[in-house]
Amino acid sequence: MGNILQGVGDALGLAIQLVLSGDPDLLEIVFLSLRVSLTATAFACLVGLPVGALVAIGRFRGRNGVLIVMNALMGLPPVVVGLLVYLHLSRSGPLGFLGLLYTPAAMIIAQTILIAPIVAALSRQVLEDLHMEYSEQFRSLCLTRLQTIRALLWDARYSLLTVGLAGFGRAVAEVGAVIIVGGNIDHLTRVMTTAIALETSKGDLALALALGLILLIIALGVNAAVQSVRMTAARQAYV
Amino acid sequence: MSDVGAMTIASAAGAASRPALLPLSVRDLVLRFGNTIVLDGLNLDLGATGCTMIMGFNGSGKTLFLKLLHGLMQPTAGCVSWGGLQPAEVTARQALVFQKPVLLRRSVAANLDFVLRSRGKDRARTGALLDHVGLARKADQPARLLSGGEAQRLALARALATDPEVLLLDEPTASLDPASVLAIEQIVSEARARGTRIIFVTHDMGQARRMADDIVFLHNGRVAEHSAATDFFSEPRSETARHYLNGRIVV
Numbered sequence A: 001m002g003n004i005l006q007g008v009g010d011a012l013g014l015a016i017q018l019v020l021s022g023d024p025d026l027l028e029i030v031f032l033s034l035r036v037s038l039t040a041t042a043f044a045c046l047v048g049l050p051v052g053a054l055v056a057i058g059r060f061r062g063r064n065g066v067l068i069v070m071n072a073l074m075g076l077p078p079v080v081v082g083l084l085v086y087l088h089l090s091r092s093g094p095l096g097f098l099g100l101l102y103t104p105a106a107m108i109i110a111q112t113i114l115i116a117p118i119v120a121a122l123s124r125q126v127l128e129d130l131h132m133e134y135s136e137q138f139r140s141l142c143l144t145r146l147q148t149i150r151a152l153l154w155d156a157r158y159s160l161l162t163v164g165l166a167g168f169g170r171a172v173a174e175v176g177a178v179i180i181v182g183g184n185i186d187h188l189t190r191v192m193t194t195a196i197a198l199e200t201s202k203g204d205l206a207l208a209l210a211l212g213l214i215l216l217i218i219a220l221g222v223n224a225a226v227q228s229v230r231m232t233a234a235r236q237a238y239v
Numbered sequence B: 001m002s003d004v005g006a007m008t009i010a011s012a013a014g015a016a017s018r019p020a021l022l023p024l025s026v027r028d029l030v031l032r033f034g035n036t037i038v039l040d041g042l043n044l045d046l047g048a049t050g051c052t053m054i055m056g057f058n059g060s061g062k063t064l065f066l067k068l069l070h071g072l073m074q075p076t077a078g079c080v081s082w083g084g085l086q087p088a089e090v091t092a093r094q095a096l097v098f099q100k101p102v103l104l105r106r107s108v109a110a111n112l113d114f115v116l117r118s119r120g121k122d123r124a125r126t127g128a129l130l131d132h133v134g135l136a137r138k139a140d141q142p143a144r145l146l147s148g149g150e151a152q153r154l155a156l157a158r159a160l161a162t163d164p165e166v167l168l169l170d171e172p173t174a175s176l177d178p179a180s181v182l183a184i185e186q187i188v189s190e191a192r193a194r195g196t197r198i199i200f201v202t203h204d205m206g207q208a209r210r211m212a213d214d215i216v217f218l219h220n221g222r223v224a225e226h227s228a229a230t231d232f233f234s235e236p237r238s239e240t241a242r243h244y245l246n247g248r249i250v251v
């Protein structure tokens, strides 16, 4: 017992040293993580925001069904997403010819699928509330559907930014999907979460802890960003 | 949706080429929510020009009547005809200033800019419009931080930005200070002088005396009285209008 605690203490010291010295291996992992998750967030917003907006202002048959599906998809287990993407991208799968399995592209695809429903469902709620407030005025002005959607997206920009950050937070912290489709290959598809999982099981606690620290800092940073966006918006009465 | 664009182009070419919106004729208009009867066979005819004031007790259906005229709601029964056209066909040729203005989460100028742009109008007018309603100094301020009176003036400027042929106003001066009331009345009078038909809901007796050509008094879901303003104030024909003017509650 004492040995383990001693080991953890040493590892923590080493971890902090790794972070502070800017260890190149560590930085490579961190940058790949950020690249994959930020790209996935961008794609998820590109798909999720228009879908959220259309459902928010739409009055169509089966809308309730769509809402239920959207909300259910928010809770997709990352390993299931990973497995599905794996089945499609594996050599024998329908998209196997692309040769994407075990590349950062595969990880981006998996994370996009994971968080696009989150962006769509959360933005739907935000935009629907705003539309409730604006719709009579907009009908009086005879705006087209496209004009309405563009105005809603712009006026909800601060809330939508926090929606995007929520998606990013989920993507950067998940391990199940990227480990299946990425494979945690050193210098190629090793991201923070997969490295933590692997290094811990291999007993290299220092690297795992260092990455854990950085992940924590990123999580805190995302939350701080959400807070400051909210406060800026509130100060200008733009929420 | 494309017909809205066509309409905007037509308005640039001149309103004369289009069928006139007036006279307005309302026949047997009924509006019901479940068991609540708001309008109960309302009939009304309005001529081509001037300023008509609509008055009536709280809850008498003035706001909903304006929304029906503007094509924002469907009546339970009866019809509204703007020179033979349905309200929903002519929404774009009218503007409604709501009792509670809804302003976009943008700057004051951006609120006007948005309307001018979406209606295909000249965006250079933003400055002149703000000047016109006395908000030039507030152009860059967030619109939702405006005071009640300033917000109403911005809502009025936004309505005028669409060059409406009919301007519908729902108590635009409630809770404003006397100077702001006169400022708004001045702006509305100028629009009227340019030929815009004004339909104005108010509880303000002085305002009705200053502005109205004729008064429509709503009660029990019908027009209890429709007469020239001078007659209405000197000698109201209906009992309820007399009570209203004397500040008595009628049940």
Ligand SMILES: Nc1ncnc2c1ncn2[C@@H]1O[C@H](COP(=O)(O)OP(=O)(O)OP(=O)(O)O)[C@@H](O)[C@H]1O
Residues within 6 Å of the ligand: B033, B036, B038, B056, B057, B058, B059, B060, B061, B062, B063, B064, B065, B099
């Ligand atoms: N969706 C609704 N369902 C049921 N009743 C409604 C609904 N909307 C409005 N009403 C009722 O219709 C009546 C007329 O409302 P309206 O807002 O037109 O009154 P108003 O004459 O404008 O009153 P005020 O002078 O206070 O502005 C009210 O009694 C209101 O409660």
Ligand SMILES: [Mg+2]
Residues within 6 Å of the ligand: B062, B063, B064, B099, B170
């Ligand atoms: Mg009202």
